[in-house]
Amino acid sequence: MDKLLEKAKKIKIIFFDIDDTLRLKDPAFMPESINEVFEKLREKGIMTGIATGRNLFGVVPEVRALKPDFYVAINGAYVENAQTEEVIFKNTFSKTLIAEIISWLETQKSEYSFVSSDSLRISKWTDVAAEAIGPIYAELAESPDYYKTHDVYQMLTVSDHDDQLVLPEHLKDKIRMVRWHPYSSDIVPQEGSKAIGCEKVLDLLGLTAENMMNFGDGLNDRELFDFAGLSVAMEVSHPEILEKADYVTDRVENDGILKALQFLKIID
Structure with missing residues (x-):
């Protein structure tokens, strides 16, 4: 517990997966607590990012409305400053x-x-x-x-x-x-992953992996769970993600993200 709380004190940016993390994929549902989370993180001066396998077209309106600071899309192949729409990094197939x-x-x-x-x-x-x-x-x-x-x-x-x-x-x-x-x-x-995209954001901000936290559930989050200073898995996560997680929280529909951030004393 003390080790987790020490890690949590160093967090300056948090990346969130979308499907079954911020929002249930089927049925499409995002609890009101997610809006509360983003508002409280802004109040604390903690930046936010979306790290998803989706492209920007697939980032649904309710997620855009959260006003994250960065989009790490297409499993790290496309990274954008969400506030300025400046492309930070892209990696295309020939x-x-x-x-x-x-x-x-x-x-x-x-x-x-x-x-x-x-x-x-x-x-x-x-x-x-x-x-x-x-x-x-x-x-x-x-x-x-x-x-x-x-x-x-x-x-x-x-x-x-x-x-x-x-x-x-x-x-x-x-x-x-x-x-x-x-x-x-x-x-x-072969070398592509959400972790590479998030690292580009950290480099831009002058931060290190220990300043980063992420929430996820699927195998395309695997590299992020190896990279981030603090990783939280949703209860429904793939077994490999559950094994890699620093902390496992409740399902998104049960306000799992809010509960985790409160448990780790990142927000009240």
Whole structure:
């Protein structure tokens, strides 16, 4: 307990995942306590950031209304100052790499989606896509050649056999897959992660990892839980995230974030 409270005293910025952390993905619900949390953090002079696998288009209005200081989007591939809209960092896939990924996915009979900074497109909208992607982004327009004319920061696999997809050797040193749904995985750069995006923010602010706290629940938060000075997992988190957490709090619908920050004496 004393060690946790000592860590908490050093926190100057807190990053929050969206889905099932700030807000229930299904049904779409964010408790009023989240607004209270952000207001109290501002009063304390503690900065806030959103660290999400979503792109900016997918950051829903109620999350934008919280007025965070930074967006670390697309699993760290796109970082923006939320107040000035200045792009701090971006990491796009080359068109050659995307063509290689598509060629592989086509042999696996998997559809795919492109993620740009503020929009998404999909090779083909199917019932499987509707189940995996629909609750977050609604129906996507079909555009298998979208990458030829737009910057792409991330791709998604979309198939009912996603757990059987295995990267071929020629792609393993370039990309990795992070499953976020039974029917879909994020395809991210081999060295890409939310942690890298958050580190860019810390560098800008002249802060270190011990000044940073994060809340999360999924495997795309894994690197953040290794990086941040203080990490809090939601009760519903993946077992690996629960194991890495400094502290485990209640579910978001039970005001878990507010409870954790009060327990750690960061806010009243």
